Amino acid sequence: MEAFNLLIDGQMKPGAMTMKITNPATGKILAECPRADERQLNDAIAAAKRAFPAWAKTSHAAKRTMIHAISDALAARLEEFAQLLTSEQGKPLHETKKELNGAVAILKILSNLELEDKVLKDTKTEKVIRHRTPLGVVATITPWNVPMSLLAVKMTSALITGNTVVAKPAPTTPLSSLRFAEICNAHLPAGVFNMITDANDLGDMLTSHPDIAKISFTGSTATGKKIVRSAASSLKRLTLELGGNDAAIVLDDADLKTVAPKLFAGAMANAGQICLAIKRVYVHESQYDELCGELAKLADATIVDDGLKQGTQMGPLQNKMQYDKVRALIEETRHEGNIVAGGTFPEGPGYFIRPTIVRDIDDRARLVREEQFGPVLPVLSYTNIDDVIERVNDTEYGLGATVWSADSDRALSVARQIDSGTVWINTHMMLHPDIPAGGAKESGMGVEMGMEGLAEHTQDHILYIVK
Ligand code: NAD
Numbered sequence: 379m380e381a382f383n384l385l386i387d388g389q390m391k392p393g394a395m396t397m398k399i400t401n402p403a404t405g406k407i408l409a410e411c412p413r414a415d416e417r418q419l420n421d422a423i424a425a426a427k428r429a430f431p432a433w434a435k436t437s438h439a440a441k442r443t444m445i446h447a448i449s450d451a452l453a454a455r456l457e458e459f460a461q462l463l464t465s466e467q468g469k470p471l472h473e474t475k476k477e478l479n480g481a482v483a484i485l486k487i488l489s490n491l492e493l494e495d496k497v498l499k500d501t502k503t504e505k506v507i508r509h510r511t512p513l514g515v516v517a518t519i520t521p522w523n524v525p526m527s528l529l530a531v532k533m534t535s536a537l538i539t540g541n542t543v544v545a546k547p548a549p550t551t552p553l554s555s556l557r558f559a560e561i562c563n564a565h566l567p568a569g570v571f572n573m574i575t576d577a578n579d580l581g582d583m584l585t586s587h588p589d590i591a592k593i594s595f596t597g598s599t600a601t602g603k604k605i606v607r608s609a610a611s612s613l614k615r616l617t618l619e620l621g622g623n624d625a626a627i628v629l630d631d632a633d634l635k636t637v638a639p640k641l642f643a644g645a646m647a648n649a650g651q652i653c654l655a656i657k658r659v660y661v662h663e664s665q666y667d668e669l670c671g672e673l674a675k676l677a678d679a680t681i682v683d684d685g686l687k688q689g690t691q692m693g694p695l696q697n698k699m700q701y702d703k704v705r706a707l708i709e710e711t712r713h714e715g716n717i718v719a720g721g722t723f724p725e726g727p728g729y730f731i732r733p734t735i736v737r738d739i740d741d742r743a744r745l746v747r748e749e750q751f752g753p754v755l756p757v758l759s760y761t762n763i764d765d766v767i768e769r770v771n772d773t774e775y776g777l778g779a780t781v782w783s784a785d786s787d788r789a790l791s792v793a794r795q796i797d798s799g800t801v802w803i804n805t806h807m808m809l810h811p812d813i814p815a816g817g818a819k820e821s822g823m824g825v826e827m828g829m830e831g832l833a834e835h836t837q838d839h840i841l842y843i844v845k
Contacts, residue, residue: 402697670737
């Protein structure tokens, strides 16, 4: 494999140190990766700061042309990127291709959006215009579950609004991001987009640096809270996309034969390692046994293997820490519910866990209350709709939710009562780059995508004119 480098001030550079990246399906070392030190982090921030004034003045059309060229270049190398992303992240090739095609579309659709001046008041005597100005250097920090599409959202939002960027991918999945940085470097002026990597040790320095104007972060709620503290030093602007514990509510008129495969896919895609994955299911007691049976059948039939192999439907967990966490949660769950499918860990060096369905579990169990971020799904029953809405909302999280019913008006009235950033009815994880998405409560702050997501990368600049 060709060497990987950091991107600092328009140059691909080796790291001050190196670190080894593991393939989670084989447990073998996949590549040696650069690791930045504090000096390289500071160099990247200084380069982005120098590049900012000229980039801020660059026209929207010129910026869009460059970002479209990056999108086209990524699309042309999709196959190569899919192999690399599956090798470092673990999910099957069909899922990495979906993520990469998503990134290609995000780069284009989001950079087509333009925040134009808006006249807020226009009378005989005065005119007031809302103009928006970029903030400066944006730090983008991404997690290991969907590294490429999240990077595409963050960098496009920052760049198209006139900011420059220092990007930091997660330490266990930096390779596809670093390869992508090479593409970006071929199409952007020096310093506009920089990328450094770390071993989970530079985050605090990056987020407390005085020359960072905004932090665009996706990751766990615990890290999000640390970032709020470091950002306080200079009142940096924040967009935080954090953890979730998304519920699915199945109303008593739902057709389970149709709904069960959708619930299963929504819970188990990327081996359950998605912020917006379905993490608990509530079904009316009259359909409880039937749904548990359907989900168990789907789990038993799933082909779990190396994501690079043809036919694999679920890959490994992405890293050892997450594997150990989910495995411990399953062991604990054996005493708290009935495991009707899975609960086993295929032999071998990879971090594999069979998709697991758990029934007869209490609302207070850790599997129900916490974000499992793995292929283990608790199924709970309810009798009364008001009661289930209260149980669903009884959490510090509020990222997404789904409602399933033959009657979409009935489902909508339930959806309106769920405290979360997004609720889908009879579908799941439908996301459009021109529609905002964000979390309620401890699932986040602000939104990404859409005009609203772009606006978070700017400062309102109100211009009063007396005629
Ligand atoms: P994480 O919080 O451990 O790490 C995310 C990123 O933050 C990594 O790049 C990491 O190196 C960096 N980081 C670690 N400590 C830091 C610090 N003190 N300051 C700044 N950066 C620091 O999260 P993870 O385990 O990589 O990802 C899983 C989590 O991400 C889950 O909770 C999941 O729900 C969440 N997530 C949320 C969304 C969303 O859109 N809401 C999307 C994907 C993942």
